Amino acid sequence: MHHGEYKVPGGKLVVVDLEVTGGALRGVRVAGDFFLEPDEALDAINGALEGAPADTDARGLAARIDAALPAGAVLFGFSSEAVGVAVRRAVADAAEWTDFDWRIIHEGPQPPALHMALDEVLTHEVAAGRRPPTLRVWEWDRPAVIIGSFQSLRNEVDEQGAERHGVTVVRRISGGGAMFVEPGNTITYSLCVPQSLVQGLTFAESYAYLDDWVLAALGDMGIKAWYKPLNDIATDAGKVAGAAQKRVISGAGAVLHHVTMSYDIDAAKMVEVLRIGREKVSDKGIASAEKRVDPLRRQTGLPRAEVIERMIASFRARYGGADDVVSDAELARAQELAAGKFSSAEWLGRVP
Missing domain, CATH: 3.30.390.50 (CO dehydrogenase flavoprotein, C-terminal domain)
Incomplete structure (x- = not known):
């Protein structure tokens, strides 16, 4: 059966x-x-x-x-x-969320390159069976732009604008578009899950499936949100988040699903750092970058820390989850990758 x-x-x-x-x-x-x-x-x-x-x-x-x-x-x-x-x-005998002993990590601020490396390391650990499925909530130690794995650096980032505003630019391992983040203005999290959890789902279906819990969490805060194909979370007031994924085929396989949510936004600074082209703006039928994103701060009226606390509580209520930390071995490997691969000019400029 x-x-x-x-x-x-x-x-x-x-x-x-x-x-x-x-x-x-x-x-x-x-x-x-x-x-x-x-x-x-x-x-x-x-x-x-x-x-x-x-x-x-x-x-x-x-x-x-x-x-x-x-x-x-x-x-x-x-x-x-x-x-x-x-x-x-x-x-396909796919697994369910409650089949797993979930871990939840929410540690202090860390540099952008280390966040990129932690995503890679923890996802491989889940694929190898050495780590249970994990929800990791990020904290940023500085403003950053994170470009997608396949984006052109020069087409997406105004290097002079980034330097002027002290913005670090990094490239992640997943595809998708560029994200502008500032400490205190952004809520970012990763799900590192076994391939079995999304077994039988298409690529697009897996996005919606892995986003569903946060839609419920936002609903608990009075925000009616929905999944907007392929990788956005939206409300009547506008986009609140964007997601990206990376599949790992080693071991039993795993999926990295990470989401950046806008708690607040300095739109004027964003457009000085990101090259938001006229065609992209026109395609979305909007007149300015400010209208592309509607922050959670305005929609919830809650402090950022409370939004995160409520999100984690909602996840636990649905699937359980024990507090955890990145292990010493995981951190050492991530620090090595952060100092090497994710800080290298070769990786950042691999698509010039």
Whole structure:
């Protein structure tokens, strides 16, 4: 018997139990806290999945469900594709959040290069099975710009502006866009998780899945937020966060999912440090960089430390989590990488 679960971002939980016999799905039973009308639509969903080839992707499974649903059926809080995702996770025997003994790290301010190195080291430790899945909340010791792994340094950063404002520029191991951070104005965290947690999810689905807990945490603070493909967290007032990922294929595999949230922002300084081109601004349909991000300080009215405290409390309430620190061995390896790879001109300028 295979069991799979999928929490729809901002929606309901879909649970699937099934067997795989002769390469086909058998004994499929779909359940969850969703809403569905009419009642017989559930039997139609189960019947549509019965006998489906076990290697059918989520879209293919959704198509079978859509074709079988009675006319006028209403799926509220989930979708046929969400059922397909839950089936894929069941077939893959994907792990769930509560299967793990989570660790939570929130240490004092550290330099940008060390944060880049810690992400790499801790993710590899999780892949090797030497560290449990970990939520790490960062603190910054100086202002910084973090560019994506594949971005052009000269196209993204105004070096004179960065030097004038004392901003350190580093390159991370994940893709995505440049982030401008200042101590006290930014909330940054990393999730270092086993590959098994996102098994059966597409790359895009894994972003939404790993962001879901923070959407709930923001909701507890009165902010209705949602995942905006591919890698943003947004509210009615604007973008509040951006995410990026890196996959590690060594050992059992692991995923680094890190998020930078805007608590406050000095937009005037940001546009002097980052080269925000007219085309990029135009594509987003906005007139200025100030309108691209709406900080959490204004939306919550809470001190930054309390926002972080509430986020961690929300995570613990959902999945547990024991306080932890970076081990001496992990720190030594990270310091070596920070002083070498992440402080080198070669790495920073690898895409000039």
